[in-house]
């Protein structure tokens with residue numbers, strides 16, 4: 186299958202992103218994958234804060250490559266470097282009824298949420314971003330797209346646009362299927378959603394000491410005052426991480442916590458150790474990538490070449506179908 190997925194350039198990624206990236210690694214094993222940095226999408230909500238987009242793109246790419254996304258095996262590229270996305274978006278905008286975009290469930294919610302924070306994103310570009318997503322997918326005639334449950338309405342819009350185009354002109358586009366991914370959210374160290382804006386994240390490239398410090402900040406069972414008070418792992422953030430990064434020790438930790446035989450300080454130390462062991466190869470690879478002059482530029486140029494070749498072929502078929 187040809188599979189497409191992208192991320193907005195949010196800069197350094199954190200361990201909360203590992204569920205998505207692990208899924209990409211699995212997909213990469215068996216499919217022809219296109220992974221792209223959605224920098225135009227960043228403009229839909231941050232059109233007035235563009236200074237960091239290029240830096241963030243590089244930081245994010247370094248993380249993708251450090252976890253094992255292989256630019257030889259997959260096509261890794263930056264959206265704005267393949268202009269055919271914009272041409273297809275323009276043609277789709279001619280055939281897409283406004284009501285299809287207005288009914289996308291997240292649209293009104295997000296406009297209202299951001300308006301409450303003083304940001305006006307009731308723009309043409311923001312209304313149209315699901316259509317840009319459709320162009321991103323269909324320009325590669327992708328068969329499948331990994332999505333979370335909340336993105337299904339966007340993919341359905343994409344499928345509707347493909348159907349409408351095929352019906353109006355000629356069958357050019359497949360209707361991409363959803364690959365529903367299990368991307369369970371890992372909470373940040375304070376228990377809220379993990380996010381750089383809350384300062385509660387653990388970056389993939391974080392130094393050993395930073396990981397240790399962040400783990401020490403984690404919320405535990407608030408009912409545990411003394412070291413030998415019996416604890417409840419089910420309400421402990423550290424425990425959530427232990428189930429992912431200390432699988433072999435989870436049973437032992439569960440019993441020891443419930444019986445008050447392990448203190449939270451020791452429990453956190455074990456987590457920090459495992460987390461650091463897990464992140465060490467990623468951290469090293471990331472540092473090597475960033476230290477090699479021109480490496481990321483080469484990856485982007487190579488990806489642009491491969492992506493543009495596929496996109497040009499689609500546009501050849503599209504222009505022929507539309508007779509333009």
Ligand code: SF4
Nearest residue numbers: 416421423442449452
């Ligand atoms: S011992 Fe571990 S699992 Fe139990 S409350 Fe403390 S940090 Fe959480």
